[in-house]
Amino acid sequence: MYKILIADDEQKIREVIKEYAEYDGHEVYEAVDGRQAVDMAKEQDFDIIIMDVMMPRLDGFSACKEIRKFKNTPILMLSARTEEYDKLFGFEMGVDDYVVKPFSPKEVLARVNAIIKRNTAGNEQVGDTVKFEGLEINFTARDVFIDGEKANLTPKEYDLLFYLVKNKNIALTRNKLLEEVWGYDFFGDDRTIDTHIKMLRNNLGPYRKFIVTLRGMGYKFQV
Amino acid sequence: MYKILIADDEQKIREVIKEYAEYDGHEVYEAVDGRQAVDMAKEQDFDIIIMDVMMPRLDGFSACKEIRKFKNTPILMLSARTEEYDKLFGFEMGVDDYVVKPFSPKEVLARVNAIIKRNTAGNEQVGDTVKFEGLEINFTARDVFIDGEKANLTPKEYDLLFYLVKNKNIALTRNKLLEEVWGYDFFGDDRTIDTHIKMLRNNLGPYRKFIVTLRGMGYKFQV
DNA sequence: GTGTGCTTTCACAATGTTATCATAATGAGC
DNA sequence: GCTCATTATGATAACATTGTGAAAGCACAC
Numbered sequence: 001m002y003k004i005l006i007a008d009d010e011q012k013i014r015e016v017i018k019e020y021a022e023y024d025g026h027e028v029y030e031a032v033d034g035r036q037a038v039d040m041a042k043e044q045d046f047d048i049i050i051m052d053v054m055m056p057r058l059d060g061f062s063a064c065k066e067i068r069k070f071k072n073t074p075i076l077m078l079s080a081r082t083e084e085y086d087k088l089f090g091f092e093m094g095v096d097d098y099v100v101k102p103f104s105p106k107e108v109l110a111r112v113n114a115i116i117k118r119n120t121a122g123n124e125q126v127g128d129t130v131k132f133e134g135l136e137i138n139f140t141a142r143d144v145f146i147d148g149e150k151a152n153l154t155p156k157e158y159d160l161l162f163y164l165v166k167n168k169n170i171a172l173t174r175n176k177l178l179e180e181v182w183g184y185d186f187f188g189d190d191r192t193i194d195t196h197i198k199m200l201r202n203n204l205g206p207y208r209k210f211i212v213t214l215r216g217m218g219y220k221f222q223v
Numbered sequence: 224m225y226k227i228l229i230a231d232d233e234q235k236i237r238e239v240i241k242e243y244a245e246y247d248g249h250e251v252y253e254a255v256d257g258r259q260a261v262d263m264a265k266e267q268d269f270d271i272i273i274m275d276v277m278m279p280r281l282d283g284f285s286a287c288k289e290i291r292k293f294k295n296t297p298i299l300m301l302s303a304r305t306e307e308y309d310k311l312f313g314f315e316m317g318v319d320d321y322v323v324k325p326f327s328p329k330e331v332l333a334r335v336n337a338i339i340k341r342n343t344a345g346n347e348q349v350g351d352t353v354k355f356e357g358l359e360i361n362f363t364a365r366d367v368f369i370d371g372e373k374a375n376l377t378p379k380e381y382d383l384l385f386y387l388v389k390n391k392n393i394a395l396t397r398n399k400l401l402e403e404v405w406g407y408d409f410f411g412d413d414r415t416i417d418t419h420i421k422m423l424r425n426n427l428g429p430y431r432k433f434i435v436t437l438r439g440m441g442y443k444f445q446v
Numbered sequence: 447g448t449g450t451g452c453t454t455t456c457a458c459a460a461t462g463t464t465a466t467c468a469t470a471a472t473g474a475g476c
Numbered sequence: 477g478c479t480c481a482t483t484a485t486g487a488t489a490a491c492a493t494t495g496t497g498a499a500a501g502c503a504c505a506c
Contacts, residue, residue, distance in 0.1 A: 106319060107337055113352070154452055171365035192454055194494065201495095214365055215462070215493070216378025222364070377463055378493095414483085415465055421485060438473070438482065 002026045002047035002116055007037035007063070008078065009055050017050060020105040021112070034058025038066045046073050047116055048096075050108065053079045064095055074115045076108070130165065132223050135207040137165055146205050156181075157200045160193075164211065164221035173218040193219075225249045225270035225339055230260035230286070231301065232278050240273060243328040244335070257281025261289045269296050270339050273331065276302045287318060293393055297338045301326070353388065355446050358430040360388055369428050379404070380423045387434065387444035396441040416442075 031037040053060040136145040201208035254260040276283040357370040424431035
């Protein structure tokens with residue numbers, strides 16, 4: 001059960017999302033504009049705030065900025081605009097996700113769940129580096145550290161690990177892995193993957209535990 | 224390209240939506256009332272059904288309820304009055320989204336796309352999880368938790384459970400299960416299913432209750 | 447061309463999964 | 477309550493998948 005704040009000046013939208021969210025067992029609070037949203041966020045701890053961009057008194061972006069001054073509550077933006085700069089601008093403000101109108105209430109709720117789970121996932125991300133316990137991965141520098149020691153992975157091992165990590169907690173079939181890591185034009189053996197998984201595991205030391213085998217399916221990076 | 228069924232007694236509305244949908248490259252079928260919509264939904268697999276609430280012979284809600292007995296096809300409701308909201312969000316109906324008249328065809332199509340994308344995504348980050356009491360199923364991670372404990376299912380058990388859950392509350396014959404879970408090219412014994420149901424039940428602990436036997440027919444995941 | 451890693455393939459062992467069958471239990475109809 | 481049809485269950489043999497080590501194949505630098 002999450003505590004959700006929905007801020008939108010359109011009553012219809014508030015109601016629809018509220019109905020769906022309450023059906024999912026969440027507790028929903030409403031705000032009719034940005035100012036009220038900021039005030040409520042100051043007083044109470046929400047698990048997530050769903051906010052329209054266009055609101056009277058204080059728009060969504062400004063409200064987001066305000067809230068970020070005192071809290072890190074995840075914020076999901078509802079926007080009528082699709083322009084990319086809008087999104088970028090939003091992410092700079094600390095927006096966690098975006099849904100463009102018109103949206104289906106189901107989609108909004110799905111994203112709410114995704115954001116909240118993501119925020120309680122169990123890995124810290126700083127810049128382009130992710131860390132899972134003593135396993136540190138830097139995507140841009142193409143570095144992997146195991147308990148502070150730099151691991152020496154081959155290119156394919158990097159690629160495989162990066163793809164697994166970027167899709168952590170998602171079950172990946174051998175086909176999917178071949179397609180995404182090796183390329184759609186690779187017509188090799190399925191078992192090639194197994195061998196690379198083997199080597200990757202051997203190189204990850206104690207953190208080989210993150211790579212789990214999904215029998216009859218493929219592999220998954222599980223945190 | 225989606226296969227769309229539009230059910231409305233007003234020819235004008237059907238035509239407008241059809242025109243837009245076909246322009247988008249979709250295949251559109253028409254039904255003039257609820258009864259016909261139900262019959263067509265039984266025979267064919269649509270990606271989405273767009274349905275008016277007010278229709279002769281069988282209204283949209285009843286049609287939706289009927290269809291849900293045998294299929295989980297996403298349904299988008301068109302309603303004339305805003306007062307119908309309350310009814311719409313009687314979720315037993317299983318409506319996925321709604322649009323209030325007068326609507327722009329563009330909006331309808333936008334929602335159609337949103338709904339279908341959600342339903343066929345499978346690549347949704349983390350929020351792809353359903354929970355029935357203490358039974359938690361995550362399709363993307365291929366995880367099943369029983370009262371918080373991870374269940375260790377075999378591939379076939381996963382596949383079977385996933386199929387049952389994706390068709391929850393729908394009666395499934397052994398033939399249907401064999402075809403969908405085992406594949407059309409499997410020519411094994413019917414009793415094979417019983418054995419897998421047995422093992423699945425054993426693995427679900429207290430939640431074996433969700434799998435009900437339909438004597439002389441097959442099985443059903445009932446919540 | 448040679449050497450050096452890296453990648454792929456392969457074979458075999460280890461392990462896990464599935465289908466089938468026999469038998470027991472259950473339910474429906476009379 | 478009896479009979480017949482259907483489903484539940486346990487055992488087991490057949491089967492499939494994965495882990496692993498070794499070796500062949502490749503690519504690239506020198």
